[in-house]
Amino acid sequence: EILLTQSPGTLSLSPGEKATLSCRARQSVNNDYVAWYQQKPGQAPRLLIYGASTRATGIPARFSGSGSGSDFTLTISRLEPEDFAMYYCQQYGSSPRTFGQGTKVEIK
Amino acid sequence: QVHLVQSGAEVKKPGSSVKVACRASEGTFSHHTIAWVRQAPGQGLEWMGGIIPFLGTTDYAQRFQGRVTFTADESTGTAYMELTSLRSEDTAIYYCATDRGDFHVWGQGTQVIVSS
DSSP, X not given: OOOEEEEOSEEEEOTTSOEEEEEEESSOOGGGXXXXXXXXXXXXXXXXXXXXXXXXXXXXXXXXXXXXXXEEEEEESSOOGGGOSEEEEEEOSSSSXXXXXOEEEEEO | OOOEEEOOOXXXXXXXXXXXXXXXXXXXXXXXXXXXXXXXTTXXXXXXXXXXXXXXXXXXXXXXXXXXXXXXXXXXXXXXEEEOSOOGGGOEEEEEEEESSSEEEEOOOEEEEEOO
């Protein structure tokens, strides 16, 4: 099972600032099959990024994913008020699918 | 794209079973694989496994093997997750989602509370 570790646990930022979220895998993720999700309280997760760097349909361009191997990053270029939420990474390069423990992006 | 609608909240006694439904809004899963993911209160996401409805093939996460069963009715576009021998630690929101490896479209979630 591939363990994913997200950092930081909490990111305190102001609207307009840049957010950089990290997801590190204990071993290399096959084909860089990493996805990122946003989850707001009381809502289901929403797919943001798949294949490490491809934005899902309808996701704004301020969200970008990068990385390869065992080190992946989600960047939000300029935070909008609606971006303050929980973010999870997930790997699907091998079974079982696993998630990181999440990063909370909160308003400073 | 497909829209997933799940059944309502459940309150169950320890040792009992729960069956959660996930219906495709257009009445068909259109060959999508359906995954089940759960989230305990205040916790992260946990993949439970999935089913390919038009084939009936299933894949279970090891920790749920023997306690969870996924089924699907292609004629109604509905998938089901049944979890048996419930314990308090199974209290969670259970989600279905279309599975491409990533989880593309999610149902709204079904709250399951296990309490005596």
